[in-house]
Amino acid sequence: MNDSLHISCPACLATNRIPQARLEHSPQCGRCKAPLFSAQPFEADAESFDRILANTDIPVLVDFWAEWCGPCKMMAPIFTQAAAALEPECRLVKVNTEQAQSIAERYQIRSIPTLMLLHQGQEIARQAGAMDLSSLQRWVRQYL
Template identity: 40%
Template sequence: MQDGIRLTCLSCGQANRFPFTKLKAGPKCAKCGVMLVGDDVAALNDLRHDKAVRADDLPLIVDYWAPWCGPCRTMAPEFAAAAKALRFLARFAKIDTEQFPAISQRLQIRGIPLLILYAQGKEIARLSGARPASDIEAFVRQHL
Protein backbone atom coordinates (compact mmCIF):
# COMPACT_ATOMS: atom_id res chain seq x y z
CA MET A 1 0.00 0.00 0.00
CA GLN A 2 1.07 3.60 -0.37
CA ASP A 3 3.20 5.47 2.18
CA GLY A 4 0.62 8.16 2.96
CA ILE A 5 -3.11 8.01 3.47
CA ARG A 6 -5.67 10.77 2.88
CA LEU A 7 -8.80 11.02 4.96
CA THR A 8 -11.46 13.68 5.14
CA CYS A 9 -12.54 14.52 8.67
CA LEU A 10 -16.14 13.38 8.76
CA SER A 11 -16.82 15.97 11.47
CA CYS A 12 -15.44 19.19 9.97
CA GLY A 13 -14.50 18.28 6.38
CA GLN A 14 -10.76 19.03 6.73
CA ALA A 15 -8.49 17.02 4.43
CA ASN A 16 -5.81 15.16 6.40
CA ARG A 17 -2.77 13.17 5.34
CA PHE A 18 -0.63 10.92 7.52
CA PRO A 19 1.65 7.86 7.15
CA PHE A 20 -0.23 4.62 6.57
CA THR A 21 1.74 3.02 9.40
CA LYS A 22 -0.03 5.42 11.82
CA LEU A 23 -3.55 4.31 10.83
CA LYS A 24 -4.06 2.11 13.91
CA ALA A 25 -2.43 4.67 16.24
CA GLY A 26 -5.55 6.85 16.27
CA PRO A 27 -4.79 9.79 13.97
CA LYS A 28 -6.75 12.96 14.71
CA CYS A 29 -7.96 15.76 12.47
CA ALA A 30 -5.44 18.58 12.23
CA LYS A 31 -8.25 21.14 12.41
CA CYS A 32 -10.80 19.91 14.99
CA GLY A 33 -8.98 17.08 16.78
CA VAL A 34 -11.65 14.41 16.15
CA MET A 35 -10.44 10.84 15.63
CA LEU A 36 -10.24 10.14 11.91
CA VAL A 37 -10.59 6.38 12.25
CA GLY A 38 -12.99 5.54 15.02
CA ASP A 39 -15.42 2.77 15.69
CA ASP A 40 -18.43 5.05 15.53
CA VAL A 41 -20.78 6.07 12.73
CA ALA A 42 -20.36 9.67 11.58
CA ALA A 43 -23.33 11.77 10.50
CA LEU A 44 -22.56 13.51 7.21
CA ASN A 45 -23.87 16.54 5.42
CA ASP A 46 -23.86 16.72 1.63
CA LEU A 47 -20.49 18.49 1.34
CA ARG A 48 -18.58 16.14 3.65
CA HIS A 49 -20.27 13.18 1.95
CA ASP A 50 -19.07 14.22 -1.49
CA LYS A 51 -15.57 15.13 -0.32
CA ALA A 52 -15.03 11.86 1.58
CA VAL A 53 -16.41 9.74 -1.26
CA ARG A 54 -14.18 11.49 -3.79
CA ALA A 55 -10.89 11.89 -1.92
CA ASP A 56 -10.45 9.30 0.84
CA ASP A 57 -7.98 6.43 0.63
CA LEU A 58 -9.83 4.27 3.18
CA PRO A 59 -13.10 2.74 1.93
CA LEU A 60 -16.28 4.40 3.14
CA ILE A 61 -19.65 2.72 3.66
CA VAL A 62 -22.60 5.10 3.89
CA ASP A 63 -26.04 4.34 5.30
CA TYR A 64 -28.70 6.35 3.46
CA TRP A 65 -31.61 6.65 5.89
CA ALA A 66 -34.43 8.88 7.18
CA PRO A 67 -35.75 9.47 10.72
CA TRP A 68 -39.30 8.37 9.82
CA CYS A 69 -38.08 5.00 8.42
CA GLY A 70 -38.68 2.16 10.89
CA PRO A 71 -36.29 -0.31 9.22
CA CYS A 72 -33.61 2.43 9.16
CA ARG A 73 -33.94 2.95 12.90
CA THR A 74 -33.93 -0.82 13.49
CA MET A 75 -30.74 -1.26 11.48
CA ALA A 76 -28.83 1.64 13.11
CA PRO A 77 -27.42 -0.43 16.04
CA GLU A 78 -26.46 -3.23 13.63
CA PHE A 79 -24.63 -0.73 11.42
CA ALA A 80 -22.83 0.62 14.50
CA ALA A 81 -21.81 -2.92 15.53
CA ALA A 82 -20.38 -3.54 12.06
CA ALA A 83 -18.47 -0.24 12.32
CA LYS A 84 -16.79 -1.48 15.50
CA ALA A 85 -15.91 -4.83 13.92
CA LEU A 86 -14.42 -3.30 10.76
CA ARG A 87 -12.77 -0.26 12.34
CA PHE A 88 -9.54 -0.22 10.29
CA LEU A 89 -10.91 -1.80 7.14
CA ALA A 90 -13.49 0.91 6.33
CA ARG A 91 -15.09 4.00 7.80
CA PHE A 92 -18.82 4.08 8.49
CA ALA A 93 -21.09 7.07 8.00
CA LYS A 94 -24.75 7.91 7.54
CA ILE A 95 -26.64 10.64 5.77
CA ASP A 96 -30.24 11.69 6.29
CA THR A 97 -31.91 11.53 2.88
CA GLU A 98 -34.81 13.65 4.08
CA GLN A 99 -32.48 16.46 5.10
CA PHE A 100 -30.34 16.12 1.95
CA PRO A 101 -32.74 15.02 -0.83
CA ALA A 102 -30.37 16.08 -3.61
CA ILE A 103 -28.07 13.21 -2.62
CA SER A 104 -30.92 10.71 -3.09
CA GLN A 105 -31.79 12.17 -6.47
CA ARG A 106 -28.22 12.24 -7.71
CA LEU A 107 -27.50 8.67 -6.57
CA GLN A 108 -30.92 7.45 -7.79
CA ILE A 109 -31.86 6.05 -4.39
CA ARG A 110 -35.33 4.54 -4.64
CA GLY A 111 -35.61 2.91 -1.22
CA ILE A 112 -34.07 3.11 2.22
CA PRO A 113 -32.22 1.90 4.17
CA LEU A 114 -29.52 1.57 1.54
CA LEU A 115 -25.82 1.00 2.09
CA ILE A 116 -23.32 2.10 -0.54
CA LEU A 117 -19.67 1.12 -0.32
CA TYR A 118 -17.14 3.52 -1.88
CA ALA A 119 -13.44 2.98 -2.54
CA GLN A 120 -10.92 5.04 -4.49
CA GLY A 121 -13.53 7.62 -5.45
CA LYS A 122 -15.99 5.12 -6.93
CA GLU A 123 -19.11 3.31 -5.89
CA ILE A 124 -18.20 -0.35 -5.40
CA ALA A 125 -21.49 -1.96 -4.36
CA ARG A 126 -24.96 -1.42 -2.88
CA LEU A 127 -26.88 -3.37 -0.26
CA SER A 128 -30.54 -2.56 0.29
CA GLY A 129 -32.84 -3.28 3.20
CA ALA A 130 -32.31 -3.56 6.94
CA ARG A 131 -29.54 -6.05 7.66
CA PRO A 132 -27.90 -7.55 10.74
CA ALA A 133 -24.30 -6.62 11.54
CA SER A 134 -23.04 -9.98 10.24
CA ASP A 135 -24.53 -9.30 6.79
CA ILE A 136 -23.04 -5.80 6.71
CA GLU A 137 -19.61 -7.11 7.69
CA ALA A 138 -19.78 -9.87 5.06
CA PHE A 139 -20.86 -7.33 2.41
CA VAL A 140 -17.88 -5.06 3.14
CA ARG A 141 -15.36 -7.92 3.30
CA GLN A 142 -16.69 -9.43 0.09
CA HIS A 143 -16.17 -6.24 -1.90
CA LEU A 144 -12.80 -5.11 -0.50
Protein backbone atom coordinates in the same frame (compact mmCIF):
# COMPACT_ATOMS: atom_id res chain seq x y z
CA MET B 1 6.09 3.83 -3.16
CA ASN B 2 3.78 6.25 -1.32
CA ASP B 3 2.08 4.44 1.55
CA SER B 4 0.17 7.46 2.85
CA LEU B 5 -3.59 7.79 2.67
CA HIS B 6 -5.76 10.89 2.72
CA ILE B 7 -8.37 10.72 5.46
CA SER B 8 -11.01 13.41 5.98
CA CYS B 9 -11.56 14.39 9.62
CA PRO B 10 -15.15 13.71 10.74
CA ALA B 11 -15.00 16.67 13.15
CA CYS B 12 -13.62 19.52 10.99
CA LEU B 13 -13.47 17.89 7.50
CA ALA B 14 -9.76 18.74 7.14
CA THR B 15 -7.81 16.36 4.91
CA ASN B 16 -5.07 14.49 6.75
CA ARG B 17 -2.26 12.48 5.18
CA ILE B 18 -1.65 9.41 7.33
CA PRO B 19 0.91 6.65 6.72
CA GLN B 20 -1.06 3.46 6.09
CA ALA B 21 0.85 1.72 8.89
CA ARG B 22 -0.46 4.32 11.39
CA LEU B 23 -4.17 3.81 10.63
CA GLU B 24 -4.45 1.20 13.39
CA HIS B 25 -2.81 3.54 15.96
CA SER B 26 -5.69 5.96 16.62
CA PRO B 27 -4.52 8.83 14.39
CA GLN B 28 -5.69 12.35 15.19
CA CYS B 29 -6.54 15.28 12.94
CA GLY B 30 -3.62 17.61 12.37
CA ARG B 31 -5.94 20.62 12.50
CA CYS B 32 -8.44 20.00 15.32
CA LYS B 33 -6.77 17.05 17.11
CA ALA B 34 -10.01 15.00 17.05
CA PRO B 35 -9.67 11.25 16.47
CA LEU B 36 -9.92 10.40 12.78
CA PHE B 37 -11.76 7.20 13.73
CA SER B 38 -14.20 7.18 16.64
CA ALA B 39 -16.15 3.93 16.09
CA GLN B 40 -19.18 6.07 15.21
CA PRO B 41 -20.73 6.69 11.80
CA PHE B 42 -20.38 10.21 10.40
CA GLU B 43 -23.73 12.00 9.88
CA ALA B 44 -23.31 13.74 6.52
CA ASP B 45 -25.19 16.52 4.81
CA ALA B 46 -24.72 17.24 1.09
CA GLU B 47 -21.61 19.42 1.54
CA SER B 48 -19.82 17.24 4.08
CA PHE B 49 -20.65 14.07 2.12
CA ASP B 50 -18.93 15.39 -0.99
CA ARG B 51 -15.89 16.50 1.02
CA ILE B 52 -15.60 13.13 2.78
CA LEU B 53 -15.78 11.28 -0.56
CA ALA B 54 -13.32 13.58 -2.29
CA ASN B 55 -10.75 13.57 0.52
CA THR B 56 -10.83 9.98 1.80
CA ASP B 57 -8.71 7.27 0.19
CA ILE B 58 -10.25 4.35 2.11
CA PRO B 59 -13.63 2.91 1.06
CA VAL B 60 -16.73 4.73 2.36
CA LEU B 61 -19.75 2.72 3.49
CA VAL B 62 -22.93 4.80 3.29
CA ASP B 63 -26.23 4.07 5.04
CA PHE B 64 -29.07 5.89 3.24
CA TRP B 65 -31.95 6.17 5.71
CA ALA B 66 -34.92 8.29 6.85
CA GLU B 67 -36.38 9.07 10.27
CA TRP B 68 -39.81 7.59 9.43
CA CYS B 69 -38.39 4.25 8.20
CA GLY B 70 -38.85 1.35 10.63
CA PRO B 71 -36.17 -0.93 9.09
CA CYS B 72 -33.79 2.08 9.10
CA LYS B 73 -34.30 2.51 12.84
CA MET B 74 -33.67 -1.20 13.31
CA MET B 75 -30.48 -0.90 11.22
CA ALA B 76 -29.06 2.16 13.04
CA PRO B 77 -27.49 0.39 16.06
CA ILE B 78 -26.11 -2.34 13.78
CA PHE B 79 -24.48 0.29 11.57
CA THR B 80 -22.93 1.89 14.67
CA GLN B 81 -21.58 -1.51 15.77
CA ALA B 82 -20.20 -1.98 12.25
CA ALA B 83 -18.28 1.31 12.59
CA ALA B 84 -16.46 -0.10 15.61
CA ALA B 85 -15.69 -3.31 13.72
CA LEU B 86 -14.79 -1.91 10.27
CA GLU B 87 -12.81 1.26 11.05
CA PRO B 88 -10.14 2.08 9.94
CA GLU B 89 -10.61 -0.25 6.95
CA CYS B 90 -13.42 2.00 5.78
CA ARG B 91 -15.29 5.17 6.82
CA LEU B 92 -18.96 4.75 7.75
CA VAL B 93 -21.33 7.56 6.80
CA LYS B 94 -25.07 8.03 7.37
CA VAL B 95 -27.13 10.09 4.92
CA ASN B 96 -30.66 11.11 5.85
CA THR B 97 -32.46 10.98 2.50
CA GLU B 98 -35.06 13.51 3.69
CA GLN B 99 -32.43 16.13 4.55
CA ALA B 100 -29.97 15.36 1.73
CA GLN B 101 -32.33 14.64 -1.14
CA SER B 102 -29.76 15.69 -3.74
CA ILE B 103 -27.41 12.89 -2.66
CA ALA B 104 -30.22 10.32 -2.69
CA GLU B 105 -31.19 11.48 -6.19
CA ARG B 106 -27.58 11.43 -7.43
CA TYR B 107 -27.20 7.79 -6.38
CA GLN B 108 -30.77 6.86 -7.43
CA ILE B 109 -31.78 5.58 -4.00
CA ARG B 110 -35.21 3.98 -4.50
CA SER B 111 -35.64 2.13 -1.20
CA ILE B 112 -34.30 2.54 2.29
CA PRO B 113 -32.30 1.50 4.06
CA THR B 114 -29.79 1.16 1.24
CA LEU B 115 -26.13 0.49 1.95
CA MET B 116 -23.58 1.56 -0.62
CA LEU B 117 -19.84 1.01 -0.65
CA LEU B 118 -17.89 3.68 -2.53
CA HIS B 119 -14.18 3.97 -3.21
CA GLN B 120 -12.62 7.07 -4.74
CA GLY B 121 -16.11 8.29 -5.60
CA GLN B 122 -17.07 5.14 -7.51
CA GLU B 123 -19.79 2.75 -6.41
CA ILE B 124 -18.37 -0.69 -5.61
CA ALA B 125 -21.48 -2.38 -4.22
CA ARG B 126 -25.06 -1.69 -3.15
CA GLN B 127 -27.44 -3.58 -0.88
CA ALA B 128 -31.05 -2.67 -0.11
CA GLY B 129 -32.67 -3.66 3.17
CA ALA B 130 -31.57 -4.12 6.75
CA MET B 131 -28.85 -6.62 7.67
CA ASP B 132 -27.57 -8.14 10.87
CA LEU B 133 -24.03 -7.26 11.97
CA SER B 134 -22.27 -10.41 10.79
CA SER B 135 -23.95 -10.25 7.36
CA LEU B 136 -23.05 -6.57 7.03
CA GLN B 137 -19.41 -7.18 7.93
CA ARG B 138 -19.19 -10.16 5.58
CA TRP B 139 -20.79 -8.15 2.74
CA VAL B 140 -18.38 -5.22 3.19
CA ARG B 141 -15.22 -7.30 3.67
CA GLN B 142 -15.76 -9.17 0.42
CA TYR B 143 -15.10 -5.85 -1.35
CA LEU B 144 -12.23 -4.52 0.81
